Amino acid sequence: FPSGEKRKVFRKRFGLANDELVVISVGHFIERKGILDFLALAKRMPKVTFLWFGHTSPSLITRQVKQAMQEKSDNVRFPGYIDQDSLSQAYCGADLFVFPSHEETEGIVVLEALSSSVPVVVRDIPVYEDWLVDKKNVYKVDTLEDFQSIITQFAQGVLPDLTEAGRQVAQERSIPAIADRMIELYRQFGVIQ
Known part of the structure; x- marks a missing residue:
């Protein structure tokens, strides 16, 4: 949930x-998660602070990603793995959650960000087709230029606030909401009364 206190902390x-x-993102240091685009975006936007939360065993990080991380611009930080409460603080304290992942199974971190009422920008990939709507509950983009454009427009204050609609999506996909739907289906099919 959004929290001014968590933002301060x-x-x-x-x-x-x-x-x-x-701008924050969360994930492993792998190309599929879009880390190379995140780093390239940071180089294009030196007045914006970029933080990437997560950890990956060094033996699993490709040479290209290691090199890009070593050559990162000064406005990028890698705080590493943080506990769930600290991650909640990060969502609440960030101005934007940017998730440039090229492929996801669902994107749990997107749901976490939405539930924290941080504006969310995702790459427009098939996994989001049926539940995230561009310019309604998130901003969907395709290219590095598009990511940069949305961040710039956000900084200028010209984008509509989608956070309440985003929180609604997160609530609809919460564990209690899914449990209620499961019970309803079990009743419908006579599994339970």
């Missing part, structure tokens, strides 16, 4: 000014 912990534009 996050910003203080990472030494971020309240008016500093902060």
Whole structure:
């Protein structure tokens, strides 16, 4: 859930000014998650702070990703793995959640971000087709230029606020909501009364 207190804690912990534009992402350091695009985006936007949360065993990180991480711009940080409460603070403390993943099975971190009421920008990939709607509950983009354009427009304050619609999507996909649907189906098919 959104929290002004969590925002303060996050910003203080990472030494971020309240008016500093902060973009976060979460995932393994692998190309499929879009880390190379995230790093390229940060180079294009030196006045924006980019944080990527997560950890990957160094033996699983490709040479290309390792090199890109070593050559990252000064506005990028890799805080590593953080516990769930700290991650919740990060969602609440960020200005945007950018998820440039090229392929997902569902995107749990997208649901986490939506439930925290942080604006979400995702790559327009098939897994989101039936439940995320561009410019209704998230912003969907295809290219690095599109990601940059949305971040720039957000910074200028010209984009509509989609966070309430995004939270609604997260609530519809929450464990209690899914459990209620399962019970309804079990009753419908006579498995339970």
